[in-house]
Amino acid sequence: MSYPEAWLRGASLGEGITCQLRLQIINGTLKPGETLSENRIAADFGTSRSPVREAMKTLSNEGLIRLERMGAVVVGLGxxxxxxxxxxxxxxxxxxxxxxxxxxxxxxxxxxxxxxxxxxxxxxxxxxxxxxxxxxxxxxxxxxxxxxxxxxxxxxxxxxxxxxxxxxxxxxxxxxxxxxxxxxxxxxxxxxxxxxxxxxxxxxxxxxxxxxxxxxxxxxxxxxx
Amino acid sequence: MSYPEAWLRGASLGEGITCQLRLQIINGTLKPGETLSENRIAADFGTSRSPVREAMKTLSNEGLIRLERMGAVVVGLGxxxxxxxxxxxxxxxxxxxxxxxxxxxxxxxxxxxxxxxxxxxxxxxxxxxxxxxxxxxxxxxxxxxxxxxxxxxxxxxxxxxxxxxxxxxxxxxxxxxxxxxxxxxxxxxxxxxxxxxxxxxxxxxxxxxxxxxxxxxxxxxxxxx
DNA sequence: CTCTGTCTACTTGTATACAACTTTGTTCCT
DNA sequence: AGGAACAAAGTTGTATACAAGTAGACAGAG
CATH class of the missing domain: 1.20.120.530 (GntR ligand-binding domain-like)
Known part of the structure; x- marks a missing residue:
């Protein structure tokens, strides 16, 4: 299951990554406790760290992940x-x-x-x-x-x-x-x-x-x- | 009136800028309707755009400013x-x-x-x-x-x-x-x-x-x- | 065996560079 | 004079580079 692309029309890379990560967290592809690294995600999406960084901050504000000193840990939505x-x-x-x-x-x-x-x-x-x-x-x-x-x-x-x-x-x-x-x-x-x-x-x-x-x-x- | 420095102990540049801008918006130093540019603010604080960008996003999430296509406009807190x-x-x-x-x-x-x-x-x-x-x-x-x-x-x-x-x-x-x-x-x-x-x-x-x-x-x- | 110091790999925070786009002011043509 | 094309400056979004700090392994001393 993937995010409807029509909802990403005109969105920035950062927003796109945010949405895809959010979906993966909510539908359980990314499990609670898992730790995310900006570098790894940037590599996965084939982008630089900047948009990933934006996504991480957004998801943190939404309470789906917790930013720690090293690596963000998935909180999830049980x-x-x-x-x-x-x-x-x-x-x-x-x-x-x-x-x-x-x-x-x-x-x-x-x-x-x-x-x-x-x-x-x-x-x-x-x-x-x-x-x-x-x-x-x-x-x-x-x-x-x-x-x-x-x-x-x-x-x-x-x-x-x-x-x-x-x-x-x-x-x-x-x-x-x-x-x-x-x-x-x-x-x-x-x-x-x-x-x-x-x-x-x-x-x-x-x-x-x-x-x-x-x-x-x-x-x-x-x-x- | 300035932000208590003790509250910024160990904070990143971005957080510091966020707090100072927030205070300026709330106490009216920055008036509603004013538009902010990342470049200008970065120059004011003597930093690069990165931490300023972080601050803008945070303040936008808090509803104190509104990010538009060009320049963020101060919403304020009347x-x-x-x-x-x-x-x-x-x-x-x-x-x-x-x-x-x-x-x-x-x-x-x-x-x-x-x-x-x-x-x-x-x-x-x-x-x-x-x-x-x-x-x-x-x-x-x-x-x-x-x-x-x-x-x-x-x-x-x-x-x-x-x-x-x-x-x-x-x-x-x-x-x-x-x-x-x-x-x-x-x-x-x-x-x-x-x-x-x-x-x-x-x-x-x-x-x-x-x-x-x-x-x-x-x-x-x-x-x- | 345990504790400690160090070293390595990896992390984040910040700076800088560049491309694409928007706005605005100017200039030229009608 | 009015309007349209154009140029110039400024803006954001993204990529990349670098510095500082942290976790973890590992070796050596007690």
Whole structure:
């Protein structure tokens, strides 16, 4: 499994290396505890140390590796870490919904509906990459609506990891058949419906439910692998 | 006002430049909208572009500057952004306290008491830098206790900014006299007392109160400047 | 056998060089 | 005068070179 090249269009070498290493760490090709050397990686990718160095710093900021005095050691993203990642996602979206309560969400709801349409289209075309991207966009659109610089920054700091995790889990979901895919679409539709109800408590409940459900999906996915 | 050199002991050039630029951005020496060039800054600091480049990337991750195609533009940290920063701090500490409810907080409480003692000592010695550092340590100790990798990562991503803001505000507090200083110590003592009560609701209330109080202090500090 | 000093290979941090691209100001043509 | 081509300066991204420091092996002294 490799990183979608379309997502690297116009990216620098450093960003490309970052993405590929991130994927390798998350899907377990690079195992926790392994140590990485700038020189070795640069040789592997056939580049100089500069872009590798950039990648290492980025991955360190994302918490996927730990920079030590000699060699960076892979931290990895096990089941526990993924759960914790979803903790933070819930924290963010819950906060955002709370903050948006009462404001005009008309344009937002239209955007979200459009994204759900695109998800269904991607499902019909059997395109998991596009599907995962729209899934990400759905949540990102909600978070952006809060117009809260720090929350947005927070999202950006986990965005790439979330994207990569989604990419992997979505491929699994697609492999399990139409029914599971529609289930994911339905989850988002319910979230949008709660938003349209306009009742803050209902929204909070549905966000809580969304992530509770994601937890069990994760457990399912984890126990399979 | 300059960055405490003791905090840069053993740091690389890149980290040093990062800290100095961060301080200049936060205290307004570098104003929002200004554009920074790697070459110019490297010349200013008398170094090569490498450490400057590292600094730019770090500050960009912290959201203090925005990397564009040519030249990085200063985003800055106005009153609104500081408020938003405290939103996130509340989000973190509230979550941590919630998660720790019920677990054994014996050793934690001892650590916190020690830190408060050090704060009082720093107050007595009229040492705002040490005081700010202990203030930071207090909250960091609580957050570390949750043993939640993502929350910890999240804290690390704002830690330096929080530290710098604390450094600045603490100097202001010290300038306003003994009474204000003791007020800050008292705030922390109340937080610890709530923790010792063992009642989760009481803890949540006191955390909420702590940050509500911080908001008004910020408003006060902001309206003065 | 254990401890210590040294030596080697490898690591990171920093400096410098270069290529590709963007912006801007100028000049020339209409 | 207005606009387009062009030139020049500045910018980033990447490669390479070098210095300083660290881990680990290894040999020799106690």
């Amino acid at each position: 089941p526990k870490e993924v759960e914790e990642l979803y903790d933070v996602r819930y924290l963010i979206e819950s906060f955002v919904q709370q903050r948006m309560a009462g404001s005009d969400t008309g344009p937002l709801k239209i955007s979200l509906q459009r994204i759900i349409d695109k998800m269904e289209l991607a499902a019909k075309h059997g395109d998991p990459v596009e599907f995962a991207f729209q899934d990400l966009s759905f949540h990102e659109t909600i978070i952006a609506e809060a117009k809260h610089s720090r929350i947005w920054q927070l999202w950006r700091s986990i965005r790439q990891i979330v994207m990569t995790v989604m990419l992997i889990t979505t491929e699994e979901v697609f492999a399990e058949g139409e029914r599971r895919i529609q289930g994911v679409v339905e989850k988002h539709r319910r979230l949008l419906q709660a938003l349209q109800s306009g009742d803050p408590d209902e929204v909070q409940r549905s966000v809580r439910h969304y992530f509770d459900d994601s937890y069990v999906t994760l457990q399912h996915s984890i126990s399979r692998s | 009153p609104k952004e500081v408020e938003e920063l405290y939103d996130v701090r509340y989000l973190i500490e509230s979550f941590v306290q919630q998660r720790m409810a019920g677990s054994d907080t014996g050793p934690l409480k001892i650590s916190l008491q020690r830190i408060i003692d050090k704060m009082e000592l720093a107050a007595k010695h009229g040492d705002p830098v040490e005081f700010a550092f202990q203030d930071l340590s207090f909250h960091e100790t609580i957050i570390a206790e949750a043993k939640h990798s993502r929350i910890w990562q999240l804290w690390r991503s704002i830690r330096q900014i929080v530290m710098t803001v604390m450094l600045i505000t603490t100097e202001e507090v010290f300038a306003e006299g003994e009474r204000r200083i003791q007020g800050v110590v008292e705030k922390h003592r109340r937080l610890l007392q709530a923790l010792q009560s063992g009642d989760p609701d009481e803890v949540q209330r006191s955390v909420r109160h702590y940050f509500d109080d911080s908001y008004v202090t910020l408003q006060h500090s902001i309206s003065r400047s």
